[in-house]
Amino acid sequence: MSLSTPSTVRSRPLVAASPPMDGGVTGWQATGARPGKVRNYRWRAFMWSLVYPHRGNRLLLTLPGGIVIAVAMGIAAAAYNTANNILFIALSLLLACLVFSGLLSWLNFKTMSWRLRVQPPLRAGRDHPVLIELHNGRQMLPAYGLWFEATATGEKRATRLPLRERLDAQGTAVLEWTLRPAARGRLTVELLTVGSLFPFGFLKKLIGSELKRDVLVWPAxxxxxxxxxxxWHQPGHVERASRAGQGGDLFALRAYAHGDSNRLVHWKASARLRRLMVRQYAAETQxxxxxxxxxxxxxxxxxxxxxxxxxxxxxxxxxxxxxxxxxxxxxxxxxxxxxxxxxxxxxxxxxxxxxxxxxxxxxxxxxxxxxxxxxxxxxxxxxxxxxxxxxxxxxxxxx
Missing domain, CATH: 3.40.1380 (Pyruvate Kinase; Chain: A, domain 1)
Structure with a gap:
C-alpha cells in the first residue's frame, strides 16, 4: 500500500482467529434438567416451592386477573345472599379458571432449559449478536408465550425478547438480541428474568435467572x-519472509503445475525424483x-x-x-x-x-x-x- 500522500483509512472488522475454549457460552439454567440429563423429580419439593418459592420466582396478578377476582367476589356475595345454584356454578368456573391458569403456567416452564451465548470479540460502536438458546425437555407438551429480559452494563433498561412461536417437545430455539457497546472496557451481559402470561393472561409467572457473561469490549x-x-516505505535492507514469493532466496521445491515458467524448473531434482520440480523463492517484505x-x-x-x-x-x-x-x-x-x-x-x-x-x-x-x-x-x-x-x-x- 502506497502511503506517499495523505489518505483516509477505514478499518474493516477484525475476526478472531479462534473462539475461546467455552465458545462464549454460559452453563445451562433450567427449571428441569439439562438437555440429555435425567433428573429425579420429587412432589415434596414441588409443593414446598409453591409455599416458599425460590429467589426471583414470582407469581403476579395481572389486570385481567384482578378483574376476574373482583367479579368472582361479587358473584360470591350474590350467591350467598340469594342461595342461587347458578351463581355458585359461575363462581366455581371463575375460580377453576384461576387455578387452571396457575397449573398450566407451571407446566409451561417445566423442564425448560436456556443458556446465554456472547461471542467475543466485541467492538465499541458496532452491533454484536447475543443469543439465548432454548431447549424444551418435555416429551409431549410444547411451550408457549415465553419471554426473556436481558441487559448489559450501561443499558438504561432491560430488553425483552419474546418467543413468538411455540417450542415443540424436545425442540430447540434461538432468540437473538443485537447489542451495541457504547465504550471499550469490561462488559457484563446478564439474563435477568424469564416470564410468561400463558395461558389466559390472568397470572404473570416470573423466574429469576442467574446467567451472566463477562466480556471485553475492544476500542472502536x-x-x-x-x-x-x-x-512507511521499504528501507534500504530487506527482510526475507518464511513464505513463497518472488524474492531471490530459495524457499522450497514443489511439483510442477500448469502455467509455471520453464526457467523455474530444477532439472537435477526433477531427474532424481523422476517428475518435474520447480523452485519456489522466499518473498520480500517491508x-x-x-x-x-x-x-x-x-x-x-x-x-x-x-x-x-x-x-x-x-x-x-x-x-x-x-x-x-x-x-x-x-x-x-x-x-x-x-x-x-x-x-x-x-x-x-x-x-x-x-x-x-x-x-x-x-x-x-x-x-x-x-x-x-x-x-x-x-x-x-x-x-x-x-x-x-x-x-x-x-x-x-x-x-
Missing amino acids: PVEYQRFPLAS TGFSMWVQTPASEWKRPEQFELMCSLAATMAEDLFRAGRLVSVAVDDEAPLPVRRMHDLERFMDRLAIVKPAVQAYQTSGDTPPVRRANVLTFAPDGARGVLAYVDGEKAASA
Whole structure:
C-alpha cells in the first residue's frame, strides 16, 4: 500500500482467529434438567416451592386477573345472599379458571432449559449478536408465550425478547438480541428474568435467572489520516519472509503445475525424483514497526482524547498486522509482545480494552522505549481533541 500522500483509512472488522475454549457460552439454567440429563423429580419439593418459592420466582396478578377476582367476589356475595345454584356454578368456573391458569403456567416452564451465548470479540460502536438458546425437555407438551429480559452494563433498561412461536417437545430455539457497546472496557451481559402470561393472561409467572457473561469490549475503530513518511516505505535492507514469493532466496521445491515458467524448473531434482520440480523463492517484505502505547496521566488529561488514542492504536495495529508489518507491541513499561499470529494481536487488543491513564507510565530512564528497534510507533495528544502518531519522532498519522 502506497502511503506517499495523505489518505483516509477505514478499518474493516477484525475476526478472531479462534473462539475461546467455552465458545462464549454460559452453563445451562433450567427449571428441569439439562438437555440429555435425567433428573429425579420429587412432589415434596414441588409443593414446598409453591409455599416458599425460590429467589426471583414470582407469581403476579395481572389486570385481567384482578378483574376476574373482583367479579368472582361479587358473584360470591350474590350467591350467598340469594342461595342461587347458578351463581355458585359461575363462581366455581371463575375460580377453576384461576387455578387452571396457575397449573398450566407451571407446566409451561417445566423442564425448560436456556443458556446465554456472547461471542467475543466485541467492538465499541458496532452491533454484536447475543443469543439465548432454548431447549424444551418435555416429551409431549410444547411451550408457549415465553419471554426473556436481558441487559448489559450501561443499558438504561432491560430488553425483552419474546418467543413468538411455540417450542415443540424436545425442540430447540434461538432468540437473538443485537447489542451495541457504547465504550471499550469490561462488559457484563446478564439474563435477568424469564416470564410468561400463558395461558389466559390472568397470572404473570416470573423466574429469576442467574446467567451472566463477562466480556471485553475492544476500542472502536476510527478513521485516520496518514502523512508522507520515508519510514512507511521499504528501507534500504530487506527482510526475507518464511513464505513463497518472488524474492531471490530459495524457499522450497514443489511439483510442477500448469502455467509455471520453464526457467523455474530444477532439472537435477526433477531427474532424481523422476517428475518435474520447480523452485519456489522466499518473498520480500517491508521492515515492520513496533508499537509503543504510553499512558501517563500528565499527558492524557482529557478522557475523550485518551479514548481516541486507544481507538487509533487499535485501528493502526489491525492495519499493520494485515499488511504483515506489525512486529511487536508494548504498553508503558510492560515487556514487548512479539506479534506473529492473530492470538498475539488479540492479547494486545484485550490490553487496550482495559488500559487507563497511569500516574507513572513507565520506570525506564528517560524516554527509552521497551522495544530496542527502529521504526517505533508512538502516540501523543494533538491540541485539545486530536491524536498524532509518530514513527521515531516523525509525524506519521493523525485522528
